[in-house]
Amino acid sequence: LQQSQDLARLNEQLRAQLQALAVSQEQAVRASAAKTRFLAAASHDLRQPMHSVSLLMSVLRERLQQPEHLSLADKVSRSIGAMEHLFSGLLDISRLDAGAVHAQPGPQPLDDMLARVLCSYEPQAAAKGLRLQLRAPRGVLVRTDAAMLERVLGNLVANAVRYTASGGVLMAARLRGAEVLVQVIDTGPGIPAAHLDDVFEEFFRLDGGSGHPGGLGLGLSIVKRSLAMLGHPLQVRSRLGHGTSFGFLLPRVAGWPLMTDTTGVQP
Numbered sequence: 001l002q003q004s005q006d007l008a009r010l011n012e013q014l015r016a017q018l019q020a021l022a023v024s025q026e027q028a029v030r031a032s033a034a035k036t037r038f039l040a041a042a043s044h045d046l047r048q049p050m051h052s053v054s055l056l057m058s059v060l061r062e063r064l065q066q067p068e069h070l071s072l073a074d075k076v077s078r079s080i081g082a083m084e085h086l087f088s089g090l091l092d093i094s095r096l097d098a099g100a101v102h103a104q105p106g107p108q109p110l111d112d113m114l115a116r117v118l119c120s121y122e123p124q125a126a127a128k129g130l131r132l133q134l135r136a137p138r139g140v141l142v143r144t145d146a147a148m149l150e151r152v153l154g155n156l157v158a159n160a161v162r163y164t165a166s167g168g169v170l171m172a173a174r175l176r177g178a179e180v181l182v183q184v185i186d187t188g189p190g191i192p193a194a195h196l197d198d199v200f201e202e203f204f205r206l207d208g209g210s211g212h213p214g215g216l217g218l219g220l221s222i223v224k225r226s227l228a229m230l231g232h233p234l235q236v237r238s239r240l241g242h243g244t245s246f247g248f249l250l251p252r253v254a255g256w257p258l259m260t261d262t263t264g265v266q267p
């Protein structure tokens with residue numbers, strides 16, 4: 001009798017502990033959802049005025065004449081660009097966390113997509129004397145979500161331009177049977193082999209980002225999660241002192257005529 005009473009008491013204690021655990025788990029889930037909602041709302045609301053400031057700044061720049069004023073305006077524009085990049089990263093990661101991103105794949109012209117992304121980084125590259133190059137077969141259709149893929153490529157090119165001091169960035173697409181291998185290759189400092197996995201973790205930055213302030217360490221985590229959602233496997237190769245290449249495979253739209261004509265366009 002004593003034994004069965006002990007057992008019942010133990011059972012009761014266990015049930016109470018499990019209940020407490022469930023309550024604290026529920027609280028943690030609710031706190032995390034609140035954090036995600038706050039991040040999404042804050043980054044979304046901050047992005048809009050920042051975009052207006054950016055537009056006003058370019059209007060103002062048109063009216064400036066003196067070189068020192070122009071150079072100041074360029075510095076302000078660069079800072080605004082960095083802030084827009086931060087807010088976009090926060091918004092993207094919070095939308096991914098909230099499960100609010102849904103891939104909508106469809107047929108997309110590959111060369112147009114790549115050129116659009118590369119062109120938007122031309123000013124930053126030119127300011128550092130870096131050469132941007134696009135090498136892609138013309139007229140190839142791939143199946144992907146264009147908006148998501150452009151954000152992925154944007155993050156990769158932004159990093160390549162940010163971390164490369166000299167040389168340039170090549171965006172290359174090569175046909176691989178029923179797929180296309182897309183790569184963003186830079187001549188930057190490279191990533192140590194020991195950190196090739198870490199750089200995809202949220203908020204991880206090499207050396208804490210000491211050499212390059214301004215980033216949050218979210219870009220590559222957004223890249224990895226977005227590509228996983230799209231089902232495009234990611235590959236990364238890096239050699240210290242030589243550069244880094246990020247690549248992934250895109251499925252070609254079946255039946256689309258094979259054209260091997262390659263663009264060597266500089267955007």
Ligand code: ADP
Pocket residue numbers: 159160163186188189190191199200204205206207209214215216217218219220221244
């Ligand atoms: P952020 O660039 O905001 O720091 P990311 O998640 O995009 O965040 O990158 C994480 C870290 O990986 C960067 O801080 C940088 O140290 C390193 N990294 C990313 N891309 C490159 C690159 N192309 N070349 C060298 N290092 C890179």
